[in-house]
Amino acid sequence: KLEGFLQISDQDLKLDDEISCGGFGVVYLAQWLSRHDIVAVKRLHLNRLNPQAEKEFFKELLVMNGIRYPNIVTLYGACVEKEKYAIVMEYMSLGSLYKILHQNKLSLDWCDRLSIALQAAKGINYLHQLEQPMLHRDIKSLNFLLERSHEGYIVKVCDFGLAKTRNETTRQTQLTHAFAGTLQWSAPEILLLEKHTEKSDIYSLGVVYWELATNEIPYSGHQNTVIREFVISGNRLKIPDATPSRFSALINECWAHNANDRPTCSHVIEEIQECIN
Structure with a gap:
Protein backbone atom coordinates (compact mmCIF):
# COMPACT_ATOMS: atom_id res chain seq x y z
CA LYS A 1 0.00 0.00 0.00
CA TYR A 91 21.62 12.95 10.30
CA MET A 92 22.89 16.53 10.60
CA SER A 93 25.80 16.50 13.03
CA LEU A 94 25.58 20.03 14.46
CA GLY A 95 21.92 19.71 15.36
CA SER A 96 19.45 22.57 15.28
CA LEU A 97 20.04 26.28 14.81
CA TYR A 98 18.37 26.67 18.21
CA LYS A 99 21.02 24.46 19.81
CA ILE A 100 23.86 26.27 18.06
CA LEU A 101 22.64 29.75 18.98
CA HIS A 102 21.24 29.19 22.45
CA GLN A 103 23.00 26.18 23.93
CA ASN A 104 26.40 25.92 22.25
CA LYS A 105 26.44 29.71 21.84
CA LEU A 106 28.58 29.38 18.75
CA SER A 107 29.96 32.73 17.70
CA LEU A 108 28.93 33.37 14.12
CA ASP A 109 30.14 36.28 12.02
CA TRP A 110 27.67 38.12 9.80
CA CYS A 111 28.93 36.24 6.77
CA ASP A 112 27.85 32.95 8.43
CA ARG A 113 24.58 34.39 9.73
CA LEU A 114 23.52 35.69 6.33
CA SER A 115 24.49 32.40 4.69
CA ILE A 116 22.34 30.53 7.24
CA ALA A 117 19.45 32.98 6.68
CA LEU A 118 19.72 32.54 2.91
CA GLN A 119 19.75 28.74 3.01
CA ALA A 120 16.81 28.68 5.44
CA ALA A 121 14.80 30.87 3.05
CA LYS A 122 15.74 28.67 0.08
CA GLY A 123 14.46 25.56 1.85
CA ILE A 124 11.14 27.20 2.72
CA ASN A 125 10.86 28.75 -0.74
CA TYR A 126 11.23 25.31 -2.32
CA LEU A 127 8.23 24.08 -0.31
CA HIS A 128 6.20 27.18 -1.20
CA GLN A 129 7.02 26.79 -4.90
CA LEU A 130 5.99 23.14 -5.25
CA GLU A 131 3.28 22.41 -7.79
CA GLN A 132 1.02 21.90 -4.81
CA PRO A 133 2.55 24.49 -2.48
CA MET A 134 3.40 23.13 0.94
CA LEU A 135 3.23 25.31 4.02
CA HIS A 136 5.71 24.43 6.73
CA ARG A 137 3.42 25.57 9.58
CA ASP A 138 6.05 25.14 12.28
CA ILE A 139 9.03 27.31 11.38
CA LYS A 140 11.34 27.88 14.35
CA SER A 141 15.07 27.66 14.99
CA LEU A 142 14.59 24.07 16.21
CA ASN A 143 13.50 23.07 12.70
CA PHE A 144 16.61 24.18 10.83
CA LEU A 145 19.43 21.65 11.09
CA LEU A 146 23.08 22.35 10.43
CA GLU A 147 26.18 20.58 9.26
CA ARG A 148 29.67 21.99 8.73
CA SER A 149 30.90 22.40 5.18
CA HIS A 150 34.41 23.28 4.08
CA GLU A 151 33.45 26.94 3.91
CA GLY A 152 30.89 27.49 6.62
CA TYR A 153 27.59 25.74 7.24
CA ILE A 154 24.96 23.76 5.40
CA VAL A 155 21.39 24.44 6.55
CA LYS A 156 18.40 22.18 5.97
CA VAL A 157 14.73 22.51 6.88
CA CYS A 158 13.14 19.63 8.77
CA ASP A 159 9.75 18.74 10.25
CA PHE A 160 7.68 19.83 7.27
CA GLY A 161 4.77 18.10 5.60
CA LEU A 162 3.24 16.20 8.50
CA ALA A 163 0.55 18.68 9.49
CA LYS A 164 -2.31 16.18 9.80
CA THR A 165 -0.19 13.59 11.59
CA ARG A 166 1.04 16.31 13.93
CA ASN A 167 -2.59 17.16 14.75
CA GLU A 168 -3.30 13.49 15.44
CA THR A 169 -0.25 13.34 17.74
CA THR A 170 -1.48 16.41 19.59
CA ARG A 171 -4.85 14.74 20.03
CA GLN A 172 -3.37 11.46 21.28
CA THR A 173 -0.93 13.04 23.71
CA GLN A 174 -3.64 15.32 25.10
CA LEU A 175 -1.56 18.40 24.46
CA THR A 176 -4.30 20.86 25.22
CA HIS A 177 -2.25 23.69 23.79
CA ALA A 178 -1.84 23.73 20.04
CA PHE A 179 1.13 26.06 20.44
CA ALA A 180 3.16 23.96 22.86
CA GLY A 181 6.66 25.35 22.52
CA THR A 182 6.12 27.26 19.29
CA LEU A 183 4.08 30.26 20.32
CA GLN A 184 7.10 32.61 20.18
CA TRP A 185 7.34 32.04 16.42
CA SER A 186 3.60 32.21 15.68
CA ALA A 187 2.15 35.02 13.56
CA PRO A 188 -0.64 37.19 15.03
CA GLU A 189 -3.25 35.63 12.72
CA ILE A 190 -2.28 32.16 14.00
CA LEU A 191 -2.57 33.32 17.60
CA LEU A 192 -6.08 34.49 16.66
CA LEU A 193 -6.74 30.99 15.25
CA GLU A 194 -7.09 32.25 11.70
CA LYS A 195 -5.97 30.42 8.56
CA HIS A 196 -2.28 29.61 8.11
CA THR A 197 -0.86 30.95 4.84
CA GLU A 198 2.57 31.24 3.21
CA LYS A 199 2.81 34.65 4.86
CA SER A 200 2.41 33.03 8.31
CA ASP A 201 5.52 30.99 7.50
CA ILE A 202 7.30 34.23 6.55
CA TYR A 203 6.44 35.81 9.91
CA SER A 204 8.01 32.83 11.71
CA LEU A 205 11.09 33.08 9.51
CA GLY A 206 11.39 36.72 10.62
CA VAL A 207 11.55 35.61 14.26
CA VAL A 208 14.27 33.07 13.37
CA TYR A 209 16.19 35.91 11.67
CA TRP A 210 15.85 37.96 14.87
CA GLU A 211 17.43 35.01 16.73
CA LEU A 212 20.31 35.04 14.24
CA ALA A 213 20.79 38.77 14.85
CA THR A 214 20.63 38.58 18.65
CA ASN A 215 21.66 35.05 19.70
CA GLU A 216 18.72 35.26 22.10
CA ILE A 217 15.66 33.07 22.62
CA PRO A 218 12.57 35.04 21.55
CA TYR A 219 10.53 36.33 24.52
CA SER A 220 12.73 34.38 26.92
CA GLY A 221 11.22 34.17 30.39
CA HIS A 222 7.80 35.48 29.37
CA GLN A 223 4.60 33.50 29.71
CA ASN A 224 2.54 32.53 26.68
CA THR A 225 -0.37 34.80 27.61
CA VAL A 226 1.99 37.80 27.77
CA ILE A 227 3.66 36.93 24.45
CA ARG A 228 0.28 36.45 22.79
CA GLU A 229 -1.02 39.85 23.92
CA PHE A 230 2.25 41.54 22.96
CA VAL A 231 2.23 40.14 19.40
CA ILE A 232 -1.50 40.57 18.77
CA SER A 233 -1.20 44.23 19.85
CA GLY A 234 1.34 44.74 17.06
CA ASN A 235 4.44 44.88 19.25
CA ARG A 236 7.68 43.21 18.19
CA LEU A 237 11.05 42.31 19.68
CA LYS A 238 13.82 44.92 19.54
CA ILE A 239 16.33 44.42 16.74
CA PRO A 240 19.89 45.28 17.88
CA ASP A 241 21.40 48.44 16.39
CA ALA A 242 24.48 46.49 15.29
CA THR A 243 22.36 44.49 12.81
CA PRO A 244 23.13 45.32 9.15
CA SER A 245 20.43 47.84 8.20
CA ARG A 246 19.17 45.88 5.22
CA PHE A 247 18.77 42.69 7.25
CA SER A 248 17.10 44.66 10.04
CA ALA A 249 14.60 46.09 7.52
CA LEU A 250 13.95 42.57 6.19
CA ILE A 251 13.11 41.27 9.68
CA ASN A 252 10.61 44.12 10.08
CA GLU A 253 9.05 43.28 6.71
CA CYS A 254 8.80 39.57 7.58
CA TRP A 255 6.95 40.15 10.82
CA ALA A 256 4.67 42.93 9.54
CA HIS A 257 1.34 42.80 11.35
CA ASN A 258 -0.71 42.62 8.18
CA ALA A 259 0.11 39.37 6.37
CA ASN A 260 -0.25 41.09 2.98
CA ASP A 261 2.59 43.46 3.87
CA ARG A 262 5.03 40.57 4.34
CA PRO A 263 7.32 39.60 1.45
CA THR A 264 7.21 36.33 -0.45
CA CYS A 265 9.98 33.85 0.26
CA SER A 266 11.41 34.58 -3.16
CA HIS A 267 11.72 38.27 -2.25
CA VAL A 268 13.35 37.33 1.07
CA ILE A 269 16.03 35.40 -0.86
CA GLU A 270 16.68 38.38 -3.14
CA GLU A 271 17.01 40.72 -0.16
CA ILE A 272 19.49 38.47 1.64
CA GLN A 273 21.52 38.08 -1.54
CA GLU A 274 21.68 41.89 -1.67
CA CYS A 275 22.86 41.95 1.96
CA ILE A 276 25.60 39.44 1.12
CA ASN A 277 26.72 41.34 -1.96
Missing part, protein backbone atom coordinates in the same frame (compact mmCIF):
# COMPACT_ATOMS: atom_id res chain seq x y z
CA LEU A 2 3.05 2.26 0.02
CA GLU A 3 4.28 2.30 -3.54
CA GLY A 4 7.65 3.90 -4.16
CA PHE A 5 8.34 4.35 -0.49
CA LEU A 6 10.92 2.60 1.63
CA GLN A 7 9.49 0.87 4.66
CA ILE A 8 12.20 0.28 7.21
CA SER A 9 11.72 -2.41 9.82
CA ASP A 10 12.05 -1.42 13.46
CA GLN A 11 14.60 -4.22 13.88
CA ASP A 12 16.79 -2.66 11.20
CA LEU A 13 17.24 0.41 13.40
CA LYS A 14 19.44 0.54 16.47
CA LEU A 15 18.61 3.65 18.46
CA ASP A 16 21.49 5.32 20.26
CA ASP A 17 21.46 8.72 21.98
CA GLU A 18 18.39 10.92 22.16
CA ILE A 19 19.07 14.09 20.14
CA SER A 20 15.93 16.06 20.93
CA CYS A 21 12.39 15.72 22.16
CA GLY A 22 9.36 17.70 21.02
CA GLY A 23 5.59 17.55 21.17
CA PHE A 24 5.58 15.48 18.00
CA GLY A 25 8.20 12.85 18.77
CA VAL A 26 11.65 12.00 20.06
CA VAL A 27 14.63 12.16 17.70
CA TYR A 28 17.44 9.65 18.15
CA LEU A 29 20.84 9.19 16.63
CA ALA A 30 20.58 5.69 15.19
CA GLN A 31 22.28 3.03 13.15
CA TRP A 32 20.53 1.80 10.04
CA LEU A 33 21.95 -1.68 10.32
CA SER A 34 21.41 -3.10 6.84
CA ARG A 35 22.88 0.05 5.25
CA HIS A 36 25.75 0.49 7.73
CA ASP A 37 24.72 4.11 8.01
CA ILE A 38 24.20 6.69 10.73
CA VAL A 39 20.75 8.30 10.56
CA ALA A 40 18.33 10.35 12.63
CA VAL A 41 15.15 8.54 13.65
CA LYS A 42 12.09 10.42 14.81
CA ARG A 43 9.93 8.09 16.87
CA LEU A 44 6.43 9.57 16.87
CA HIS A 45 4.37 9.93 20.04
CA LEU A 46 1.70 7.77 18.44
CA ASN A 47 0.46 4.47 19.72
CA ARG A 48 -1.88 3.56 16.94
CA LEU A 49 -3.48 5.27 14.01
CA ASN A 50 -7.04 4.67 12.94
CA PRO A 51 -7.33 3.72 9.24
CA GLN A 52 -8.08 7.31 8.18
CA ALA A 53 -5.16 8.77 10.15
CA GLU A 54 -2.86 6.03 8.88
CA LYS A 55 -3.88 6.86 5.32
CA GLU A 56 -3.05 10.54 5.97
CA PHE A 57 0.31 9.58 7.50
CA PHE A 58 1.22 7.51 4.42
CA LYS A 59 0.02 10.25 2.08
CA GLU A 60 2.12 12.87 3.86
CA LEU A 61 5.15 10.55 3.87
CA LEU A 62 4.82 10.02 0.12
CA VAL A 63 4.82 13.77 -0.52
CA MET A 64 7.87 14.25 1.72
CA ASN A 65 9.58 11.30 0.07
CA GLY A 66 9.37 13.00 -3.31
CA ILE A 67 11.28 16.07 -2.12
CA ARG A 68 14.99 16.26 -2.84
CA TYR A 69 16.60 19.66 -2.38
CA PRO A 70 19.95 20.80 -0.92
CA ASN A 71 18.29 22.83 1.85
CA ILE A 72 15.73 20.25 2.90
CA VAL A 73 16.48 17.25 5.10
CA THR A 74 16.33 14.02 3.09
CA LEU A 75 13.78 11.46 4.16
CA TYR A 76 15.07 7.89 3.71
CA GLY A 77 11.95 6.02 4.70
CA ALA A 78 9.75 5.20 7.65
CA CYS A 79 8.85 2.47 10.05
CA VAL A 80 5.10 1.94 9.89
CA GLU A 81 4.76 -0.88 12.40
CA LYS A 82 2.02 -0.35 15.00
CA GLU A 83 3.27 1.50 18.08
CA LYS A 84 6.66 1.89 16.39
CA TYR A 85 5.86 4.71 13.95
CA ALA A 86 9.08 6.45 13.06
CA ILE A 87 10.58 8.60 10.33
CA VAL A 88 14.13 7.86 9.18
CA MET A 89 16.10 10.79 7.80
CA GLU A 90 19.60 12.06 7.22
Whole structure:
Protein backbone atom coordinates (compact mmCIF):
# COMPACT_ATOMS: atom_id res chain seq x y z
CA LYS A 1 0.00 0.00 0.00
CA LEU A 2 3.05 2.26 0.02
CA GLU A 3 4.28 2.30 -3.54
CA GLY A 4 7.65 3.90 -4.16
CA PHE A 5 8.34 4.35 -0.49
CA LEU A 6 10.92 2.60 1.63
CA GLN A 7 9.49 0.87 4.66
CA ILE A 8 12.20 0.28 7.21
CA SER A 9 11.72 -2.41 9.82
CA ASP A 10 12.05 -1.42 13.46
CA GLN A 11 14.60 -4.22 13.88
CA ASP A 12 16.79 -2.66 11.20
CA LEU A 13 17.24 0.41 13.40
CA LYS A 14 19.44 0.54 16.47
CA LEU A 15 18.61 3.65 18.46
CA ASP A 16 21.49 5.32 20.26
CA ASP A 17 21.46 8.72 21.98
CA GLU A 18 18.39 10.92 22.16
CA ILE A 19 19.07 14.09 20.14
CA SER A 20 15.93 16.06 20.93
CA CYS A 21 12.39 15.72 22.16
CA GLY A 22 9.36 17.70 21.02
CA GLY A 23 5.59 17.55 21.17
CA PHE A 24 5.58 15.48 18.00
CA GLY A 25 8.20 12.85 18.77
CA VAL A 26 11.65 12.00 20.06
CA VAL A 27 14.63 12.16 17.70
CA TYR A 28 17.44 9.65 18.15
CA LEU A 29 20.84 9.19 16.63
CA ALA A 30 20.58 5.69 15.19
CA GLN A 31 22.28 3.03 13.15
CA TRP A 32 20.53 1.80 10.04
CA LEU A 33 21.95 -1.68 10.32
CA SER A 34 21.41 -3.10 6.84
CA ARG A 35 22.88 0.05 5.25
CA HIS A 36 25.75 0.49 7.73
CA ASP A 37 24.72 4.11 8.01
CA ILE A 38 24.20 6.69 10.73
CA VAL A 39 20.75 8.30 10.56
CA ALA A 40 18.33 10.35 12.63
CA VAL A 41 15.15 8.54 13.65
CA LYS A 42 12.09 10.42 14.81
CA ARG A 43 9.93 8.09 16.87
CA LEU A 44 6.43 9.57 16.87
CA HIS A 45 4.37 9.93 20.04
CA LEU A 46 1.70 7.77 18.44
CA ASN A 47 0.46 4.47 19.72
CA ARG A 48 -1.88 3.56 16.94
CA LEU A 49 -3.48 5.27 14.01
CA ASN A 50 -7.04 4.67 12.94
CA PRO A 51 -7.33 3.72 9.24
CA GLN A 52 -8.08 7.31 8.18
CA ALA A 53 -5.16 8.77 10.15
CA GLU A 54 -2.86 6.03 8.88
CA LYS A 55 -3.88 6.86 5.32
CA GLU A 56 -3.05 10.54 5.97
CA PHE A 57 0.31 9.58 7.50
CA PHE A 58 1.22 7.51 4.42
CA LYS A 59 0.02 10.25 2.08
CA GLU A 60 2.12 12.87 3.86
CA LEU A 61 5.15 10.55 3.87
CA LEU A 62 4.82 10.02 0.12
CA VAL A 63 4.82 13.77 -0.52
CA MET A 64 7.87 14.25 1.72
CA ASN A 65 9.58 11.30 0.07
CA GLY A 66 9.37 13.00 -3.31
CA ILE A 67 11.28 16.07 -2.12
CA ARG A 68 14.99 16.26 -2.84
CA TYR A 69 16.60 19.66 -2.38
CA PRO A 70 19.95 20.80 -0.92
CA ASN A 71 18.29 22.83 1.85
CA ILE A 72 15.73 20.25 2.90
CA VAL A 73 16.48 17.25 5.10
CA THR A 74 16.33 14.02 3.09
CA LEU A 75 13.78 11.46 4.16
CA TYR A 76 15.07 7.89 3.71
CA GLY A 77 11.95 6.02 4.70
CA ALA A 78 9.75 5.20 7.65
CA CYS A 79 8.85 2.47 10.05
CA VAL A 80 5.10 1.94 9.89
CA GLU A 81 4.76 -0.88 12.40
CA LYS A 82 2.02 -0.35 15.00
CA GLU A 83 3.27 1.50 18.08
CA LYS A 84 6.66 1.89 16.39
CA TYR A 85 5.86 4.71 13.95
CA ALA A 86 9.08 6.45 13.06
CA ILE A 87 10.58 8.60 10.33
CA VAL A 88 14.13 7.86 9.18
CA MET A 89 16.10 10.79 7.80
CA GLU A 90 19.60 12.06 7.22
CA TYR A 91 21.62 12.95 10.30
CA MET A 92 22.89 16.53 10.60
CA SER A 93 25.80 16.50 13.03
CA LEU A 94 25.58 20.03 14.46
CA GLY A 95 21.92 19.71 15.36
CA SER A 96 19.45 22.57 15.28
CA LEU A 97 20.04 26.28 14.81
CA TYR A 98 18.37 26.67 18.21
CA LYS A 99 21.02 24.46 19.81
CA ILE A 100 23.86 26.27 18.06
CA LEU A 101 22.64 29.75 18.98
CA HIS A 102 21.24 29.19 22.45
CA GLN A 103 23.00 26.18 23.93
CA ASN A 104 26.40 25.92 22.25
CA LYS A 105 26.44 29.71 21.84
CA LEU A 106 28.58 29.38 18.75
CA SER A 107 29.96 32.73 17.70
CA LEU A 108 28.93 33.37 14.12
CA ASP A 109 30.14 36.28 12.02
CA TRP A 110 27.67 38.12 9.80
CA CYS A 111 28.93 36.24 6.77
CA ASP A 112 27.85 32.95 8.43
CA ARG A 113 24.58 34.39 9.73
CA LEU A 114 23.52 35.69 6.33
CA SER A 115 24.49 32.40 4.69
CA ILE A 116 22.34 30.53 7.24
CA ALA A 117 19.45 32.98 6.68
CA LEU A 118 19.72 32.54 2.91
CA GLN A 119 19.75 28.74 3.01
CA ALA A 120 16.81 28.68 5.44
CA ALA A 121 14.80 30.87 3.05
CA LYS A 122 15.74 28.67 0.08
CA GLY A 123 14.46 25.56 1.85
CA ILE A 124 11.14 27.20 2.72
CA ASN A 125 10.86 28.75 -0.74
CA TYR A 126 11.23 25.31 -2.32
CA LEU A 127 8.23 24.08 -0.31
CA HIS A 128 6.20 27.18 -1.20
CA GLN A 129 7.02 26.79 -4.90
CA LEU A 130 5.99 23.14 -5.25
CA GLU A 131 3.28 22.41 -7.79
CA GLN A 132 1.02 21.90 -4.81
CA PRO A 133 2.55 24.49 -2.48
CA MET A 134 3.40 23.13 0.94
CA LEU A 135 3.23 25.31 4.02
CA HIS A 136 5.71 24.43 6.73
CA ARG A 137 3.42 25.57 9.58
CA ASP A 138 6.05 25.14 12.28
CA ILE A 139 9.03 27.31 11.38
CA LYS A 140 11.34 27.88 14.35
CA SER A 141 15.07 27.66 14.99
CA LEU A 142 14.59 24.07 16.21
CA ASN A 143 13.50 23.07 12.70
CA PHE A 144 16.61 24.18 10.83
CA LEU A 145 19.43 21.65 11.09
CA LEU A 146 23.08 22.35 10.43
CA GLU A 147 26.18 20.58 9.26
CA ARG A 148 29.67 21.99 8.73
CA SER A 149 30.90 22.40 5.18
CA HIS A 150 34.41 23.28 4.08
CA GLU A 151 33.45 26.94 3.91
CA GLY A 152 30.89 27.49 6.62
CA TYR A 153 27.59 25.74 7.24
CA ILE A 154 24.96 23.76 5.40
CA VAL A 155 21.39 24.44 6.55
CA LYS A 156 18.40 22.18 5.97
CA VAL A 157 14.73 22.51 6.88
CA CYS A 158 13.14 19.63 8.77
CA ASP A 159 9.75 18.74 10.25
CA PHE A 160 7.68 19.83 7.27
CA GLY A 161 4.77 18.10 5.60
CA LEU A 162 3.24 16.20 8.50
CA ALA A 163 0.55 18.68 9.49
CA LYS A 164 -2.31 16.18 9.80
CA THR A 165 -0.19 13.59 11.59
CA ARG A 166 1.04 16.31 13.93
CA ASN A 167 -2.59 17.16 14.75
CA GLU A 168 -3.30 13.49 15.44
CA THR A 169 -0.25 13.34 17.74
CA THR A 170 -1.48 16.41 19.59
CA ARG A 171 -4.85 14.74 20.03
CA GLN A 172 -3.37 11.46 21.28
CA THR A 173 -0.93 13.04 23.71
CA GLN A 174 -3.64 15.32 25.10
CA LEU A 175 -1.56 18.40 24.46
CA THR A 176 -4.30 20.86 25.22
CA HIS A 177 -2.25 23.69 23.79
CA ALA A 178 -1.84 23.73 20.04
CA PHE A 179 1.13 26.06 20.44
CA ALA A 180 3.16 23.96 22.86
CA GLY A 181 6.66 25.35 22.52
CA THR A 182 6.12 27.26 19.29
CA LEU A 183 4.08 30.26 20.32
CA GLN A 184 7.10 32.61 20.18
CA TRP A 185 7.34 32.04 16.42
CA SER A 186 3.60 32.21 15.68
CA ALA A 187 2.15 35.02 13.56
CA PRO A 188 -0.64 37.19 15.03
CA GLU A 189 -3.25 35.63 12.72
CA ILE A 190 -2.28 32.16 14.00
CA LEU A 191 -2.57 33.32 17.60
CA LEU A 192 -6.08 34.49 16.66
CA LEU A 193 -6.74 30.99 15.25
CA GLU A 194 -7.09 32.25 11.70
CA LYS A 195 -5.97 30.42 8.56
CA HIS A 196 -2.28 29.61 8.11
CA THR A 197 -0.86 30.95 4.84
CA GLU A 198 2.57 31.24 3.21
CA LYS A 199 2.81 34.65 4.86
CA SER A 200 2.41 33.03 8.31
CA ASP A 201 5.52 30.99 7.50
CA ILE A 202 7.30 34.23 6.55
CA TYR A 203 6.44 35.81 9.91
CA SER A 204 8.01 32.83 11.71
CA LEU A 205 11.09 33.08 9.51
CA GLY A 206 11.39 36.72 10.62
CA VAL A 207 11.55 35.61 14.26
CA VAL A 208 14.27 33.07 13.37
CA TYR A 209 16.19 35.91 11.67
CA TRP A 210 15.85 37.96 14.87
CA GLU A 211 17.43 35.01 16.73
CA LEU A 212 20.31 35.04 14.24
CA ALA A 213 20.79 38.77 14.85
CA THR A 214 20.63 38.58 18.65
CA ASN A 215 21.66 35.05 19.70
CA GLU A 216 18.72 35.26 22.10
CA ILE A 217 15.66 33.07 22.62
CA PRO A 218 12.57 35.04 21.55
CA TYR A 219 10.53 36.33 24.52
CA SER A 220 12.73 34.38 26.92
CA GLY A 221 11.22 34.17 30.39
CA HIS A 222 7.80 35.48 29.37
CA GLN A 223 4.60 33.50 29.71
CA ASN A 224 2.54 32.53 26.68
CA THR A 225 -0.37 34.80 27.61
CA VAL A 226 1.99 37.80 27.77
CA ILE A 227 3.66 36.93 24.45
CA ARG A 228 0.28 36.45 22.79
CA GLU A 229 -1.02 39.85 23.92
CA PHE A 230 2.25 41.54 22.96
CA VAL A 231 2.23 40.14 19.40
CA ILE A 232 -1.50 40.57 18.77
CA SER A 233 -1.20 44.23 19.85
CA GLY A 234 1.34 44.74 17.06
CA ASN A 235 4.44 44.88 19.25
CA ARG A 236 7.68 43.21 18.19
CA LEU A 237 11.05 42.31 19.68
CA LYS A 238 13.82 44.92 19.54
CA ILE A 239 16.33 44.42 16.74
CA PRO A 240 19.89 45.28 17.88
CA ASP A 241 21.40 48.44 16.39
CA ALA A 242 24.48 46.49 15.29
CA THR A 243 22.36 44.49 12.81
CA PRO A 244 23.13 45.32 9.15
CA SER A 245 20.43 47.84 8.20
CA ARG A 246 19.17 45.88 5.22
CA PHE A 247 18.77 42.69 7.25
CA SER A 248 17.10 44.66 10.04
CA ALA A 249 14.60 46.09 7.52
CA LEU A 250 13.95 42.57 6.19
CA ILE A 251 13.11 41.27 9.68
CA ASN A 252 10.61 44.12 10.08
CA GLU A 253 9.05 43.28 6.71
CA CYS A 254 8.80 39.57 7.58
CA TRP A 255 6.95 40.15 10.82
CA ALA A 256 4.67 42.93 9.54
CA HIS A 257 1.34 42.80 11.35
CA ASN A 258 -0.71 42.62 8.18
CA ALA A 259 0.11 39.37 6.37
CA ASN A 260 -0.25 41.09 2.98
CA ASP A 261 2.59 43.46 3.87
CA ARG A 262 5.03 40.57 4.34
CA PRO A 263 7.32 39.60 1.45
CA THR A 264 7.21 36.33 -0.45
CA CYS A 265 9.98 33.85 0.26
CA SER A 266 11.41 34.58 -3.16
CA HIS A 267 11.72 38.27 -2.25
CA VAL A 268 13.35 37.33 1.07
CA ILE A 269 16.03 35.40 -0.86
CA GLU A 270 16.68 38.38 -3.14
CA GLU A 271 17.01 40.72 -0.16
CA ILE A 272 19.49 38.47 1.64
CA GLN A 273 21.52 38.08 -1.54
CA GLU A 274 21.68 41.89 -1.67
CA CYS A 275 22.86 41.95 1.96
CA ILE A 276 25.60 39.44 1.12
CA ASN A 277 26.72 41.34 -1.96
